[in-house]
Amino acid sequence: MEEPLPEEIQRQPWKYVGYRRYAEFISSDSDMLIFRRFGELNARVGLLLQDKCSLLEQKLIDLDKKNSRRDADPINNGTIRDDIEERETLLNEIAHHLDRYSKYTDAPVHLYSSLTVSVDKFLIQQSQLREYARAPSRDVKSLRTWHANHQNMAIDEEEHRYLEQHQDLIRLRSNNKTPVRNWIDNSLALRTLRIWKKQSRTIPKYEANNISYYSNTSIDAFASGTIIFIGAFLLITPIWILQAIEDLQIKLAVITTFVLVFLFVLSFAMASKPFEALGATAAYAAVLMVFIQVGL
Structure with missing residues (x-):
């Protein structure tokens, strides 16, 4: 297959780069x-789920x-097996909404009838989502630079505008680096030293001057040393x-x-x-x- 010329890629990055190369870049x-x-x-959806269950509870x-x-008629309120049909139906509806929030009876809520998230699962997911660290500015800037290197046309402008929501961006990898490693990462001069550079990764020719990969193993080893x-x-x-x-x-x-320095x-x-x-101090x-x- 004939490879496109660099000039063609520059003119039409949406054709030759697109999501395939973007996905390759962010997954690298x-x-x-x-x-x-x-x-x-997510907060709005949580409020919706909470309110619906509150209505059923009431x-x-x-x-x-x-x-x-x-x-009232003499009804046995101390049985589940022989409960009245009305209460049994209501409890089943509550159980359904707590488990899979998909069926609604109130007309205004039908807009959300496609939701199939349980309240408990939703809260657990939100708790786990909050544990992800906010994306560092340097990494967000790297993604923006990638788009700028392709004239912001490799990915549709509306579809990469999510990078402008900096306060809402998270990094899937937890930030368990030592402060020394973070100090290296925050310094452009240190993290781009030639000694960290990877030579084995294949980079498309048209991006050879724009993208460089550095060895995390080498940087971590230096930080540990x-x-x-x-x-x-x-x-x-x-x-x-x-x-x-x-x-x-x-x-x-x-x-x-020395104790103060150690601490x-x-x-x-x-x-x-x-x-x-x-304790260590x-x-x-x-x-x-x-x-x-x-010594004494």
């Missing part, structure tokens, strides 16, 4: 898998009160310093300094929770104090 790196959360729409309460009045080096430095250096000092107050000042590194250079950082301080006692 998990950081690029960015989609909308539709937070406001109907059940009114029916129970009606059948419990002194002037940096953390290990800092940790080793903070463990070994104070021991040698304390060994060379005789005055106890100066030793305590050295320990205090700072744990809190800001690593993904540590406050109590974890304090306490253990670190105990080791240094033991070294003082041994």
